[in-house]
Amino acid sequence: MEKFALSDAHLVGDDLLDAQHRVILGYMAKIYDHLLAGKKEKDMFGLVERLDTYCRLHFLDEEKVMEDMEFPEIVAHKAQHALFITHLENFAGRFEEQTSTKNIDELLFLKNWFVEHIADLDKKYAEHKKQLEKRH
Ligand SMILES: [Fe+2]
Ligand SMILES: [Fe+2]
Incomplete structure (x- = not known):
């Protein structure tokens, strides 16, 4: 599971x-649950769209936070966000014609990417924020 x-x-x-x-x-x-249950791709389209919209919103909010704290690695971080959006667009564009197995593989790739991104990169601005707070 x-x-x-x-x-x-x-x-x-x-x-x-x-x-x-x-x-x-x-x-x-x-x-993921929809894919496992073999639900019609049509039912999933709205969910994938919402995921896409929400990720874009999150990245904008996060980039604003990094800008406000003048986080030095923001350019590389933004590039990773853009890369993720590309992966997400590819997934959204393909999933109707792909098999469920392939879609599950791609979704898990996106999930692992996202979780690792938080652990590796998002934690860096979190650490930077802590350092700034110590100084004030
Ligand atoms: Fe991020
Ligand atoms: Fe994030």
Whole structure:
């Protein structure tokens, strides 16, 4: 059974961004359940669209937070967000014609990418924020 939960180790110390991370994982879990249940792709289209819209919103909010704290690695971080959106667009564009097995593979790729992104990169601005707070 695949897990779509985040642990405390994934918290970035910003209530809005932490909540958005959980909502995104929640959408992914729903899409996964639909795929496992063999639901019609048509039913899933709205969910995939919402996931896409919500990820874009989250990335914009997160980039604003990084800009406000003058996070030095923001350019590389933004590039990773753009890369994820490309993966997501490819998934959305293909899933109607793909088999469920292939869609599940791709969804799990997106999920693992997203969770690792939080653990590796989002945690870096979280650490930067902590350092700034110590100085004030
Ligand atoms: Fe990020
Ligand atoms: Fe994030």
